[in-house]
Amino acid sequence: MKLQFNINYQTYYGQDLLLNIVTGLNGGEHKYSAYRMHTADGYHWQVEINREVLPGIQLNYFYSIWRGDEEERREWETVVHHVVFNAERAQTYRVFDHWNDIPRDAYLYSSAVTDCITGRSLDKPSPNSFRKGVCIKVRAPQLGSSKRLFVLGTETMLGAWNPEKGLPMKHYGTNEWSIDLDAAQLTNNRVELKFFIKNDENSASPVWEYSDNRIVELPQMDEGDVVVYELDEAFFPIPPVRIAGSLVPVFSLRSESSFGIGDFGDLRKMIDWVSLTKQRLLQILPINDTTTTHTWTDSYPYSCISIFALHPQYVDLSALPKLNDKKQRDAFEKLRKELNVLPQIDYEQVNNAKNEYLHLLFEQEGKASIESPEFKTFFVETEHWLVPYAQYCHLRDKNGTADFSKWPDHNRWNEADRKALSSPRNKAYKDVAYYYYVQFVLATQLKAAHSYAQSKKVILKGDIPIGVNRYGCDVWSEPRYFNLNGQAGAPPDDFSVNGQNWGFPTYNWDEMIKDNCTWWVNRFRNMAKYFDAYRIDHVLGFFRIWEIPVNSVHGLLGQFAPSLGMSREEIEGYGLHWQEELFTEPFIADWVVDRIFREHADEVRGKYLEHTWGDRYRMRSEYCTQRKIEEAFTGELSEKDIWIRDGLYSLVSDVLFVRDHRDPNLFHPRISVQFDFIYESLYDSDKAIFNKLYNDYYYRRNNQFWYQEAMKKLPKLVNATRMLVCAEDLGMVPDCVAWVMNELRILSLEIQSMPKDPHLRFGHLGTNPYSSVSTISTHDMPTLRLWWDEDWPRTQDYFNNVLHREGPAPHPLPGWLARDIVSRHLSSPSMLCVLSIQDWMSIDETLRLAQPDAERINIPANPKHYWRYRMHVSLEDLMKRNDFNYDITDLIAQSGR
Known part of the structure; x- marks a missing residue:
């Protein structure tokens, strides 16, 4: 034809x-x-x-x-x-x-x-x-x-x-x-x-x-x-779709059949509650495997070891065949009941028990499972990542560490091993078959939950972390995509005055772009098997990442990568006389030491510092980086030790400019240095010059450059699937971020207490763009009730000037007022209004937790936070709370969502 x-x-x-x-x-x-x-x-x-x-x-x-x-x-x-x-x-x-x-x-x-x-x-x-x-x-x-x-x-x-x-x-x-x-x-x-x-x-x-x-x-x-x-698209005078939803981590779900932690079976029950209350979206946190140590430190869900593999803790054991051994069955049931009544997750007991159960079940059922047509189809679809992942897990457990540089062999994935690991007749296959089986079970259960959500007209929304664990399978199997001489993090913000150091390796974008970002595109396509919407964690990382040297603990000595560093001549062009040693080496003077360490100042001078000239000092070589200081104070937890340790950290980071990580002839003004002693020591005229230079650098200089960087990556990713794309665009947001998100139709995140306009203390909900997600708090923030009580003058301002109510703000937050705040957010123009389960419950004083402190999911300032928040109400009980459920349904109906 x-x-x-x-x-x-x-x-x-x-x-x-x-x-x-x-x-x-x-x-x-x-x-x-x-x-x-x-x-x-x-x-x-x-x-x-x-x-x-x-x-x-x-x-x-x-x-x-x-x-x-x-x-x-x-x-x-x-x-x-x-x-x-x-x-x-x-x-x-x-x-x-x-x-x-x-x-x-x-x-x-x-x-x-x-x-x-x-x-x-x-x-x-x-x-x-x-x-x-x-x-x-x-x-x-x-x-x-x-x-x-x-x-x-x-x-x-x-x-x-x-x-x-x-x-x-x-x-x-x-x-x-x-x-x-x-x-x-x-x-x-x-x-x-x-x-x-x-x-x-x-x-x-x-x-x-x-x-x-x-x-x-x-x-x-x-x-x-x-x-x-x-023909051109037809447009009709129909109100745009607006959707209400809930945010809750899967691990936080609680049901009568849980094994001490939320699982994919509980996810189906949560979908039932979302549907019952006329919501249309359920958002969860990342569910990828994070296992490196088999301890509670693996509870951090944003530190995945595989961008594809699911965490074994989410398996719904009740949906699997029962163990044949009655004694084993009874022992596990007894333990399940004990773990399930705990107010918080016991990560180690839960995961040890589930892994033991799955090993026993694999011995009992595994041979039949991996010979089934369903498993064979799964293996063909996932073999490109599943085989290296299973080999990595086997070697991690065999060697007792995830640090593959310490393994006696197999320090990198060898593609030549794939054939033996894929053939059931080989010993290598039998060594790793357990991990194949577990991932098959998890994928089957999550796909079933996704299909169930679609049948209930509920959008299941996932979360894509910006980083991966530096000792994970992705780095082990494809090291060319990563820069291991840096650490990803975030500059200082309301959550952390020293910045955030996530410890993740930064991406080698040059290598990724060479093959059209296939690593990322495959990641997004894999997500589309389970979700119809997703949140891009820290979308700013696709423009530039905050890259911190590996010898730093805090994030203050980081710099944006990539970014356009400044030459000495450019800096002097602003009128600031260049003094390289003064500006780039830690500023340590007697008055600085006295102010930081007070009665311990002389001890610090004698043990940790070397006198140079006048009243100036430098760090001794054995304490000249934050990592060396951290190592020196390992196990020292007295108040004095922590005081001295943190003071030494601050001395190391007290510089006016940070030398570029790749070109030693270029420099970056140190983030938030206006709060440090080197800045305080400048003449007022030099402070004014530096502030102009600082603002130009952080808010204008790189805008077009970062726009171009993002457009090399993000279009390929957002066009890879038909999932609804949302982004977490909080923090130090350059103007170019809005340009790219508008161009690619990515939904922004709007939080009233963190307005995008720096001139406002609180955002105006009525000005939220339609292409946005409105929320009250995220998993990184205090919940509404916590926020209400942590800064009373701020709350008073909000009560009088945003809620337009007279008199003193009530403390603690009463349910009727929480309901008013929730109602206002639901009425915003945003396409999505997604509230945490804690903020939904804040409207009902008979249902919510007695202590707001117990609602917190994460504390970003603490890199070793234990992620163990769990709902205090079972999903079965929640379904029976007719008054509360009707209240939510009524709020959603009144808002037109």
């Missing part, structure tokens, strides 16, 4: 337009056949190809712009063009398209909306026998599940403008509707038409599209010709 594709696109000299017919997927990239198009005027482009097609077949394709051998841009690939070949007698198809950039309402094309909220299935192609035909296609993403698109027009066959005779259209693609018309019945080559919506469930008046009538000019047609017109 002859296929002709036409598109209007204004190109410039040297640019070519290519048609790309999709033939499949290779990793995260479309596989396609490319055809160079032709033009006579640089605007009207056309190409003809011959291709064998059968009725009912669908052809997917997209367009791209090339200059020479380089692609300059391509269309939005998440939802590509497609043609369904319905005409049985067709000999020629002529397709008239328009260029598709990412639409402003891209959110409505996400699987979160189409597969969960709308839940509309696709129609089956209906072949026709027209001698010549016209196919009209249009995208209409606003339609709900009970609504159908109709077309009406001047022609008699189009209803002659009688809505009762409008023609129903077919839903063949994501939000795309089409209709096949018999061209022989058209009386005019100029077809005038318009689209409208009718509700399948009632006879309400039709809703007309918000536009003038459409005009389609048909070409001269012969028998066997079919013309396909893709």
Whole structure:
């Protein structure tokens, strides 16, 4: 069959337009056949190809712009063009398209909306026998599940403008509707038409599209010709979809069948509660395996050892076959009950017990499981990551450490080992088969929970951590993607005055970009098996990461990477006389030592410092870095020892400029140095100069550079799946972040107590952008009740000037006032309003915890925090709390969500 594709696109000299017919997927990239198009005027482009097609077949394709051998841009690939070949007698198809950039309402094309909220299935192609035909296609993403698109027009066959005779259209693609018309019945080559919506469930008046009538000019047609017109998206005066949801870590869930920790079975029960209360979204924290030490320090969910593997602690043992040995069954049941009544998670007991149970079950059931067709399919789909992961876990446990540099052999993954590890007859396979089995069980249970959420019209939202553990499987198996001489973290903020040091290696983006970010794209595609929305943790890391030297404990000596460092000449250009030693070496003077250490000053001078000249000192070589100081004070926990240790940390970081990690001739103003002694020692005139330089550097100098860096990575990632993309964009946010998020239609995070506008103390909920997630607190913050009591003057300001209530603010926060705050957030314009389970419960004084302190999930200032928060109410009891559940339902209904 002859296929002709036409598109209007204004190109410039040297640019070519290519048609790309999709033939499949290779990793995260479309596989396609490319055809160079032709033009006579640089605007009207056309190409003809011959291709064998059968009725009912669908052809997917997209367009791209090339200059020479380089692609300059391509269309939005998440939802590509497609043609369904319905005409049985067709000999020629002529397709008239328009260029598709990412639409402003891209959110409505996400699987979160189409597969969960709308839940509309696709129609089956209906072949026709027209001698010549016209196919009209249009995208209409606003339609709900009970609504159908109709077309009406001047022609008699189009209803002659009688809505009762409008023609129903077919839903063949994501939000795309089409209709096949018999061209022989058209009386005019100029077809005038318009689209409208009718509700399948009632006879309400039709809703007309918000536009003038459409005009389609048909070409001269012969028998066997079919013309396909893709029209601009239809827009209807329908309120935008707004969704309410809950945030709770899976490990925090509690049910009567739990084993001391929330699991994937509890996730289904939480979905039931979300659905019962008319919410439409459930957000969780990362669920990847974090096991390096088999101790409670592995409880940190953002330190994954594999971007694919799930944490064994989330297995729902009650959904698995029972152990045959009654004595073992009884012992585990006794332990389960003991762990399940604990107010918090006992991470070590829970994981030891679950691992023991799974080992016993694997001995009993494993052989049959790994010989099943379901497992074989799973293994084929996951083998690229599952085999290295299982080998890593085996070697970690065999060697008693996750630090693979200390293993006697196998210090790096050897691809040559894959064959033996994949063949059931080999000993190597038998050594790791247990880990295959556990991941198979976990994936099966999580997929079932995801399907269950979709059946309940609930969006399951996951979380993608920005970093990975430096001793994890990802670094072991693909070290080229990581810089191990740095540590990722965050600059100082409201959570941590010394910055945050996460200890993760930073990414080698040059290597990642060389292969089109396949590592990341595969990660996102794997997430799409389980989720319909996701949160990008610390999205700023895709623009630049806060990179801290490996010899630092705190984050103050970090610098943004990549970033444009400053030369000595640039610094002097601001008027600041360059003094390299003074500006880049720790500023240690007698008065500084006295102020930090007071009565211990002389001891510090004698033991930790060397006198240089005048009243100046330098650190002794054995204490010259924070890591050396940390090692020297290991196990020293007295108040005095901690005082001296932290004081020495601050001495090391007291510099005005940090030398660039890659080019020693470039420098970066040290973050937050205005609070340190070196800054205090400057003349007022030099302080003013430095502040101008500092503000230029952090808020203006790198903006365009960071925009370009983000656009090398993020478009590939957000277009890799149809999941709804949300981002945590808090902290020191450069202007370019909003540019990129708006361009890529990524939902921002809006927290009233942390407004994006630096001139405001509290944000105005009514000005939240639609493309945002509104919340009161995150897992890194105090809950609403904790926040209310931690700073009374701030709370008073909020009470009087935001809530517009008179008199003193009540303490502790009463339920009626918490309800008011929740109601205001639900009423914001944000597409999503997601509240933590603790903040939902704050509205009910009979249900919430007696002590607000027990609600805290994480304390970011403490890098060794024990993540063990658990709901105090079982999900079974929560389902029975009729008054509370009705209150939530009522709040959501009143807000229009």
